[in-house]
Amino acid sequence: MHELAVTQSILDIALRHATQASAKKITSINIVIGEFASIVDDSVQFYWDLLADDTIAKGAQLCFERIAGEMTCTNCQHAFHPKDIDFACPNCGSQFVQITKGDEFRVDSIDVE
Numbered sequence: 740m741h742e743l744a745v746t747q748s749i750l751d752i753a754l755r756h757a758t759q760a761s762a763k764k765i766t767s768i769n770i771v772i773g774e775f776a777s778i779v780d781d782s783v784q785f786y787w788d789l790l791a792d793d794t795i796a797k798g799a800q801l802c803f804e805r806i807a808g809e810m811t812c813t814n815c816q817h818a819f820h821p822k823d824i825d826f827a828c829p830n831c832g833s834q835f836v837q838i839t840k841g842d843e844f845r846v847d848s849i850d851v852e
Contacts (some may be wrong), residue, residue, distance in 0.1 A: 742779060745844075746786035753796055753849050762851030765796040769848045773841035774808035808841030 749768065757765050772778050780803045791797050811818045812828035813835045819828065826836055 742782035743786050745778060746783050746790055749783070749846055750787070750790050750794070750796060752846050753799070754794060756849055757795060757851050760851055763795065764852040765794075765799045765849060766852055767800040767802055767850040768796075768846060769802045769804065769850075771804045771806060771843050771845050771847045773806040773843035775838055775841040776844045778844060804847065806841055806843050809839050810836040811839045812836050 749770065753765050753768055770783075772780070780801075783803075784801055787799075787801055791799060807820055809818055810821055810826060810828075812831060812833050814833040815828060815831045817828055817830035818839060819830070827834055828836055
């Protein structure tokens, strides 16, 4: 359900920047989503179609770029890509890890006419 609020934010950002650029239409939006961001592309697209309906963003294509998750062990500094839900460091077995990539969520670019 949080995708509704996220999608509204994407639309607000796109409309604000399109207005600043005196754009007549938003044609596409490039969105970067990390593996750990827990955002579902199809849900964002569903809400987009509803929210953008009466705006200059109607019909704009949403392009999703996924960033793979990466963690770094705080004990041995080994960076790794976790498998499933096992977040233990494969180098030393430590459970003390931090996300170093994959929690991104941002509008990367907006294409307008």
